[in-house]
Amino acid sequence: MLLVNDHLLKQAWPGFVTGKLSDVAGLVAAPALLALLFWRRADLVATVLTGALFAAVKTTETGAELASQAWTLVAGPSRVLADPTDLLALPALALAWWVRRRTLHHPASARWRIIVTMPLAVLAVTATGAAAPPLSAEAVEVDGSRIHVHTNLGSGMTSADGGRTWTDTTDDEDARGQSAQCVPHQATRCYQVLKDRLGVEQSDDSGNTWRTVWAPSGDELERLTRQHDDASALRSLSLAVQPQEGGHIVVVANGVDGITVRDTSDTWRRVGWPGAEPAEVDLGSERSVALFLAACMVFGAAGAGLRQFTVLYTGFAMAACLGLLLLFSADSVFGLMSFLEPPFSLFGLLAGLSCGVVCLVLAIVGRARPLPAAVGVLAAPLVYLGAYLPFEGWSRGAPGSYGVAVAVAVLATGLVVLASAAVIRNDARRASSYFAGSSTSSPT
Structure with a gap:
């Protein structure tokens, strides 16, 4: 049953x-x-x-x-x-x-x-525990001075002021939205939704020719795709046109992204879901890379101060970092094969921890200098923040371009790595001069 x-x-x-x-x-x-x-x-x-x-x-x-x-x-x-x-x-x-x-x-x-x-x-x-389908704006209807947006879950939203404010309602009847409509009493101006994606086209010659008047930019679409599990649900489904004093407004039902409104000044505005917090942008892959780089900073700095077992330590350090990367990125790598995610996460955890313990033993036995290890521990959080925070800002719209976020992350991470390398190199020179001087001095 x-x-x-x-x-x-x-x-x-x-x-x-x-x-x-x-x-x-x-x-x-x-x-x-x-x-x-x-x-x-x-x-x-x-x-x-x-x-x-x-x-x-x-x-x-x-x-x-x-x-x-x-x-x-x-x-x-x-x-x-x-x-x-x-x-x-x-x-x-x-x-x-x-x-x-x-x-x-x-x-x-x-x-x-x-x-x-x-x-x-x-x-x-x-x-019985399966996730409920996501809320999706399916259809728009105009009833006199009111605009109704119907959803797939038997609820809806109503606006009586041209889409500026919205109240939640309950749908009592099937939605009958349409994908195209002309402006009442102005038959030459028509609108239609783009097929299978977000966007609206406009015609000023009764539908003979069309041009896109609203669509999210590439970065906006990337953010929206990361906010929703099902990217195919990001598409405009229905619209309605309502005459207003001084012009007309257009309300568009955009599936899981909610609604978009064009006001009488011909300005398009993504409203989303009024009164609800926007879904978080998935930054799992960027977070995994940032954690991986921070781990590499810790193991690499400690290895730079080793006096013995350098090659052996390097091998185990690489294995530890790769194991942690597998652990951090299991969800994004095996997202399409969720049954593989738990065993690979466990394998990454065990590999990272075991190789990390071996690296700690080798660092002690190999008489690693304390300053490089301390630099690695202190610089690792800075590496993580430098590699991750630009993408956190991008998810909130600043910077607006993903390419700019990548450039800022590379620059910030590079500066931390270069500064740490300079400190470690200076410490190595002092250690070399100390041991060189000790080998030629007379015993006391």
């Missing part, structure tokens, strides 16, 4: 019944699964614990957030929402207990049945 409901019925008939059906089926299956975690038979404990956890998740934001994180570890990116109305499914625990009582005096099931059934049961339960 869980598998069929989550993967078929919810998509075909979303609503109260299919939503609660998953809760009922999950509460029947969960106690039997939870009981397997105990060393001895503990059916009552498992049933009561299932009910308590379910109530905590559905009635508290903290419980819902913890459940979201747990489901994400088990089944990939997931979002569990607190909904007290789901407590209506709690009587299903009585059905689970009745099943337990019915089977209590039956012969034990064959082991092969358990082996075959358990993976299906776990898959079915984790299916």
